């Protein structure tokens with residue numbers, strides 16, 4: 001707990017200074033809130049409209065969860081397939097890299113034309129942006145296995161499956177959690193982006209609408225909520241990591 | 256326990272001949288050391304015995320019949336203890352891989368912790384152990400599989416010399432107690448003499464057997480013997496066999512990828528480089 005506080009203190013201090021400066025700037029120059037609302041106004045208006053913001057937060061969370069879950073399942077499935085088949089590795093990994101060059105900004109509107117305003121186009125966008133780090137992280141994690149560790153397993157009479165289960169899989173877990181952290185932050189921004197392009201509800205579409213009616217303060221309030229979601233999810237991955245691979249932190253502290 | 260014979264093994268990796276002609280014989284309870292220059296193919300020999308690589312020629316016979324999968328227990332050069340497993344679970348790994356339930360495998364491994372000097376460390380993780388303890392844990396993991404012959408690839412190579420001497424004495428004791436049959440690769444002539452009934456000297460790559468030296472010292476071996484004349488004579492004979500120039504100097508083309516074969520060093524850990532990148536991602 002003390003350690004967490006020590007970690008959080010410096011960035012919080014920087015944020016406090018920035019907010020103070022911002023507040024001061026807006027007050028002294030009497031900037032119009034449509035252009036730049038003061039931090040206090042953002043908080044005040046955000047609180048005022050908390051019901052609407054919350055009503056738009058829930059769909060975003062749902063979309064993020066579903067999209068990221070789909071991405072995880074696909075990422076794991078693909079990484080395992082690729083680990084067992086060198087041919088599939090050669091066939092699929094270049095495609096995976098190519099998928100990252102797709103300009104999401106151009107594709108997202110098309111997805112809405114094809115799939116409508118429902119869950120599906122958003123899930124596709126999130127999967128497109130998060131699937132890659134997860135699959136690549138796992139593939140590299142499996143491949144990072146010491147060849148001599150594989151030999152040891154074989155000398156014990158283990159086949160390819162046992163090698164995977166006893167060496168490759170546990171050895172890849174630290175890689176997976178690194179990939180998970182990258183993926184989860186992409187997932188939230190991916191969801192916002194997909195909603196921004198078109199949705200019935202969600203923080204993305206909320207920001208878009210408020211922007212159009214010059215409610216800059218509410219746009220920023222939604223930004224704050226989004227950032228909070230990202231940070232909380234990011235922190236959660238550490239918690240899950242602690243539970244799943246408790247040995248990792250202990251080993252690192254020794255080294 | 257049966258007699259193991261290795262006959263005329265040869266192995267070439269790509270265009271690199273590694274083993275030319277290696278034969279050995281191990282009777283039950285034998286302790287045989289294998290000594291030879293760095294990179295001469297010692298680990299390759301063990302890989303073949305452990306069934307990890309197929310020889311190009313030659314065979315491994317157990318009581319006259321070709322060896323099957325479960326003859327050799329293999330302890331690789333690195334300890335390869337998995338950081339995600341406790342020492343007890345690392346020790347039980349071979350049994351689990353062989354299909355035993357985790358509980359039963361642990362119960363089988365647990366009684367060995369006392370003679371291996373690991374009592375109390377069952378639930379520790381590998382990174383909490385000293386170098387010597389890690390090697391003993393790796394040996395325990397090998398021994399508990401109950402194979403007929405133990406293949407120990409430079410088990411003490413990475414230890415400091417004081418720890419190493421202690422480990423050698425300890426190994427001499429437990430080996431006698433459990434009656435293991437051991438093939439040991441080492442770079443350390445003194446270690447070979449101290450522990451072995453016989454020392455097989457391999458020549459530079461591609462390896463063939465140069466000399467087999469019988470060590471006639473009585474058992475159990477003690478540190479005091481290191482200074483006795485018989486011990487020194489055996490050391491001198493091994494050193495001479497290692498230093499001998501190659502038997503067929505004209506036959507071996509110089510390998511352009513490497514400078515001349517190194518002289519073996521007395522107490523240097525194995526510094527050879529395996530082909531392919533080192534892919535150990537873990538510290």
Ligand SMILES: Nc1ncnc2c1ncn2[C@@H]1O[C@H](COP(=O)(O)OP(=O)(O)O)[C@@H](O)[C@H]1O
Nearest residue numbers: 268273293294295296297298299527528529530
């Ligand atoms: N799997 C492999 N593929 C190609 N070359 C190998 C392989 N294993 C070992 N070698 C090469 O064979 C030679 C002997 O290696 P090794 O048996 O490890 O020697 P050492 O006597 O030091 O244990 C080295 O030059 C090494 O690079």
Ligand SMILES: [Mg+2]
Nearest residue numbers: 297298525527
């Ligand atoms: Mg070696």
